[in-house]
Structure formats: C-alpha cells, structure tokens
Amino acid sequence: MSRLAIDYDKCILCGQCVEACPFNALELKDRLEVNENCRLCGICVKTCPVDALAIQRGARATADLDSYQGILVFAEQRGGILASVVKELIGKGRELADKLGQKLYVVLPGKDVDPLIELLKQYPVDTIYAYDHPELSYYRAETYTAVLEDLIQDIKPGILLIGATQVGRSLAPRVATRLRTGLTADCTILDVKPNGDLIQTRPAFGGNVMAQIITPKHRPQLATVRPKVMAPSETALDYPTEVIKRKIKPEMLKSRTEFLSIEPKPQETSITEAEVIVAVGRGLKKAEDMALVEDLAKKLNGMVAVTRPLVEAGWASYTQQVGLSGRTVRPKLFIACGISGAIQHVAGMSSSEVIFAINKDPDAPIFQVAHYGLVGDFYEILPALIEELDALKTGSK
Ligand SMILES: Cc1cc2nc3c(=O)[nH]c(=O)nc-3n(C[C@H](O)[C@H](O)[C@H](O)COP(=O)(O)OP(=O)(O)OC[C@H]3O[C@@H](n4cnc5c(N)ncnc54)[C@H](O)[C@@H]3O)c2cc1C
CATH class of the missing domain: 3.40.50.620 (HUPs)
Incomplete structure (x- = not known):
C-alpha cells in the first residue's frame, strides 16, 4: 500500500510540513507522526527543507x-x-x-x-x-x-x-x-x-x-x-x-449520525418504471401539441418522455428527460416521435426492448437503434394510430 515515509535521521522537527498539510495529517509529538487523514497529496514532501519525506507508492500494488x-x-x-x-x-x-x-x-x-x-x-x-x-x-x-x-x-x-x-x-x-x-x-x-x-x-x-x-x-x-x-x-x-x-x-x-425516523416522500411514478414510453423531441412544434403525445401514451397505459431541448424550452419537466444527463429507461416499448437520435439521448433509451421510431428524415440516426421505423410526419401518424387503438377498444375493428 502507498504511504508517506519519514526519514527520522533527516527530520529536524521544523514543523513546516505540519503547517503546510491541508488535511491536518501531520503531528509533531516526540517526533513527526502521520495520521489517518493523510491523502498522499505530496504537499509536505515539497515543503520539507531537508528531504526527510517521501511517498512510497504501490508497495502492495503488484505484490498481492x-x-x-x-x-x-x-x-x-x-x-x-x-x-x-x-x-x-x-x-x-x-x-x-x-x-x-x-x-x-x-x-x-x-x-x-x-x-x-x-x-x-x-x-x-x-x-x-x-x-x-x-x-x-x-x-x-x-x-x-x-x-x-x-x-x-x-x-x-x-x-x-x-x-x-x-x-x-x-x-x-x-x-x-x-x-x-x-x-x-x-x-x-x-x-x-x-x-x-x-x-x-x-x-x-x-x-x-x-x-x-x-x-x-x-x-x-x-x-x-x-x-x-x-x-x-x-x-x-x-x-x-x-x-x-x-x-x-x-x-x-459507531456513527456520528443519529437515526431518528424515515419520512417517506409521496411515491412518484417515474419514467424509469414505465413499461411503455411515448417520447417526443424537437419535432414538436409547440408546447400545446404535447396533448397529442399524452393522448397516445394514455391509450397505451404508458408515460411521456422527452429529449433535452424540450426541457430547456420549458415544455416538459426534467424528470421526463431521457438520456445522458436525464434518466435511463428500459421499457418494453419506446416510441420515439420527432427525435433525431443524438448519442446523448440514445445513451438513455437504447436498452429498451422494442424501439419504434417515427421521423421525417430517412437518414435520422434514431433509425440505427430502432427495431421498427416509420419515415413520416408524426402529426399525421399519431392521430391515425390513436384512431386504430380506439377502434380496437370499441371492437369496431
Ligand atoms: C453534455 C450533453 C448532455 C446531453 N444530454 C442529453 C440528454 O440527456 N437527453 C437528450 O435528449 N439530449 C441530450 N443532449 C442534447 C443532444 O445532444 C441533442 O441535442 C438532443 O438529444 C436532440 O434532441 P431532438 O432529437 O429532440 O432534436 P433534433 O436533433 O433537432 O431532432 C429533431 C428530429 O425531429 C425530426 N422531425 C421534425 N419534425 C418532425 C415531424 N413532424 N415528424 C417526424 N419527425 C420530425 C427531424 O427530422 C429531426 O430528426 C445533451 C447534450 C450535451 C452536450
């Protein structure tokens, strides 16, 4: 294991290292001593005027x-x-x-x-x-x-x-x-x-x-x-x-923390637990159009998720953001509407069991991770999908 070694033959007990140490890891007693606060930062080694200190690294490293x-x-x-x-x-x-x-x-x-x-x-x-x-x-x-x-x-x-x-x-x-x-x-x-x-x-x-x-x-x-x-x-x-x-x-x-009680927060349903997610990205033209995506999510007993630009625009909450700086999700079905498939977004959804992407651009990177893809306008496709689902429910299909 790495350690701070003190050469007592050289040490003149000047105390400069004690002053310099930001972790209070050195103490002057009968002789200089190092305690468990030492982080091996090396400041004392540089401070010592007589080269009495050295960090010995990796003694354990290859040994065991x-x-x-x-x-x-x-x-x-x-x-x-x-x-x-x-x-x-x-x-x-x-x-x-x-x-x-x-x-x-x-x-x-x-x-x-x-x-x-x-x-x-x-x-x-x-x-x-x-x-x-x-x-x-x-x-x-x-x-x-x-x-x-x-x-x-x-x-x-x-x-x-x-x-x-x-x-x-x-x-x-x-x-x-x-x-x-x-x-x-x-x-x-x-x-x-x-x-x-x-x-x-x-x-x-x-x-x-x-x-x-x-x-x-x-x-x-x-x-x-x-x-x-x-x-x-x-x-x-x-x-x-x-x-x-x-x-x-x-x-x-032994603990300096005294446990008093746990006050559970009201349980929030999180997109990380959802089995079906309908996600929407910058293809959405205005905040009110979120109702269309919410409608489909509701019909599928799922939840709505978004890409980061929609959170930044204030159209959705951060808890709905999927991706590197948001949540990682693993639903059974992930429907991506108007999402390009940037690496930071894909990092949070690529483990979904089935990914279904709708995008106007046939070269959008989202199609590389999608299991099923539809090239088209989701403003036309989602209402048709909702209509089909309604028809299935009422048995008219
Ligand atoms: C450090 C860092 C962290 C980040 N973290 C995240 C993160 O956690 N999550 C995240 O999502 N992003 C994150 N980003 C941002 C990320 O890089 C992308 O900018 C973002 O994911 C793009 O979002 P988008 O796909 O909605 O938008 P765009 O890239 O603009 O794509 C919009 C897509 O919609 C399609 N489209 C437009 N209209 C329609 C329509 N009517 N029908 C069908 N398709 C349509 C377009 O063809 C296009 O492909 C991060 C970036 C950085 C630098």
Whole structure:
C-alpha cells in the first residue's frame, strides 16, 4: 500500500510540513507522526527543507493482486425492500465471475434480513454474507462503510459492484478511500480481462467519448452502475447458495449520525418504471401539441418522455428527460416521435426492448437503434394510430 515515509535521521522537527498539510495529517509529538487523514497529496514532501519525506507508492500494488478473487455485489435495501439494481448487478457479476472462473458474493447489511436472504437465494450467487442488526436497518455512511470494509478485508474480492443510487453514490467513494483503491462511477459497460482487470466503460466529455478505465495496480476494483443499464439476473432456483451470517463488532456500529425516523416522500411514478414510453423531441412544434403525445401514451397505459431541448424550452419537466444527463429507461416499448437520435439521448433509451421510431428524415440516426421505423410526419401518424387503438377498444375493428 502507498504511504508517506519519514526519514527520522533527516527530520529536524521544523514543523513546516505540519503547517503546510491541508488535511491536518501531520503531528509533531516526540517526533513527526502521520495520521489517518493523510491523502498522499505530496504537499509536505515539497515543503520539507531537508528531504526527510517521501511517498512510497504501490508497495502492495503488484505484490498481492492475485490474492483478491471473486466479485462482490452490494445488496442495497431500504426498509426491507431490495433495490432493483441489485438484480442487475448480480446478472453482470455472475457473467464476470464465470468468465474468470471465480465466485460471486453478495453482502447484505440490514435488520431482520432473513426474507431478503430467501429472495437473494433465488439468484445464482455463491455466498450471501448477511450483517443483521437493528442499527443497520437504514443506511448510514459510517456503519455501512465499516461493514463493507470488514468483509472486504476478510474475503478480499477482486471486484466490488455497487448501484449508482443515492446510497451507492455516498457509500462507494467512502469504501474506496478507506481501502485506498480506485472507483469508477456510473459505468454503462463492464467486462474483464483474463488477468482480472475490470474494464469499466462510461461516457465522458458529455457523452462524446466512451472512456475505458482500468485499475491495474489496486484491489478491489470498485465500480458503480446506473440502475436499468444492465439486464437483471435470471433466477436460478437450484443454485447452491451458501449463507454466512457475519459477526458485528461494536466499533462497526459507531456513527456520528443519529437515526431518528424515515419520512417517506409521496411515491412518484417515474419514467424509469414505465413499461411503455411515448417520447417526443424537437419535432414538436409547440408546447400545446404535447396533448397529442399524452393522448397516445394514455391509450397505451404508458408515460411521456422527452429529449433535452424540450426541457430547456420549458415544455416538459426534467424528470421526463431521457438520456445522458436525464434518466435511463428500459421499457418494453419506446416510441420515439420527432427525435433525431443524438448519442446523448440514445445513451438513455437504447436498452429498451422494442424501439419504434417515427421521423421525417430517412437518414435520422434514431433509425440505427430502432427495431421498427416509420419515415413520416408524426402529426399525421399519431392521430391515425390513436384512431386504430380506439377502434380496437370499441371492437369496431
Ligand atoms: C453534455 C450533453 C448532455 C446531453 N444530454 C442529453 C440528454 O440527456 N437527453 C437528450 O435528449 N439530449 C441530450 N443532449 C442534447 C443532444 O445532444 C441533442 O441535442 C438532443 O438529444 C436532440 O434532441 P431532438 O432529437 O429532440 O432534436 P433534433 O436533433 O433537432 O431532432 C429533431 C428530429 O425531429 C425530426 N422531425 C421534425 N419534425 C418532425 C415531424 N413532424 N415528424 C417526424 N419527425 C420530425 C427531424 O427530422 C429531426 O430528426 C445533451 C447534450 C450535451 C452536450
């Protein structure tokens, strides 16, 4: 592991490094000491007038990479309900584990977790590690970080997958910092090299490039994955899953946050949960015409989504925006009306089961991702479609 090394023969206890450190990581006692706040930024090394400080990097790096094996998935739950992204992480984790010939583990912190263990046992997981305690009932940064650190130090997984949810986005960087390893946030594609390096792909520079990131010198490799980007795992009812209930040490439950209560917000239906989406883009001429799209969505029991320009124009709310800087959706049917198919939009809808595109321009890029396409004016096509649906409903067709 990388560390700040102090050459006590050279150190003259001048205190310049203590003054310079922005993290209060150096203390002058009988001698100069470095504490856990050190971020290895190197400012002290540059400040020292007698070259008594040096950062020793990567001692662990190549030494024990191979001792880290297996894929660990964080099973996020809220009030006993498993986050839907967990099944997606299990699906991807199983695929990566099989490719490497390694095991798939799940860590489940919570309170009264037996029903969740039974649920997780329906999936192809080798071992479920459960931490069951009232103090773990809801997410708190310190306690959950301590749980993950405890397990990782023990079982040494090569890869840790966490959902890019509100909880995951808080937890993953803390775990990565605690373990002094790398983290790639919001991955959209994951693969592995035969040597165990995780190939983490995510959009960068506003989606104009897909960056591939690896963490070749540290383990475990941490990645967060946006919900709905990866396919959920199939069930595997006969899979021989081992369940291990872990001992909870009192120090793991220490937290500066006092849990008082949870006040649930009224449940909003989100386009991420919709099975049918009718989406519209800049082909829409005026805000009032949204009624046409809403009418079709209603007839199909679906929801309306939009491209970013419509949100910017104030014609729709941000919660309806699909794409890189909006929501990722995975409906059974996605109808794209007057949408060109820009990469930033496609990033949020290309995993839909069936994509049906209507566009006046036969060369519009949306037709490259669409399963079915109609070249034409949606102002003419949607009313005809609605009429057909009405006729089907009344039985006149
Ligand atoms: C950093 C960054 C992040 C971004 N994030 C997002 C994002 O999250 N989501 C998003 O959507 N965009 C995002 N964008 C914007 C994106 O680049 C595109 O500008 C946007 O998706 C284009 O929207 P559009 O397809 O509605 O409009 P246009 O590209 O203008 O396409 C309109 C299409 O409608 C067709 N058309 C016009 N009239 C009709 C008609 N009557 N019938 C049928 N077809 C018709 C045209 O042929 C055309 O293909 C982002 C951009 C950047 C730089």
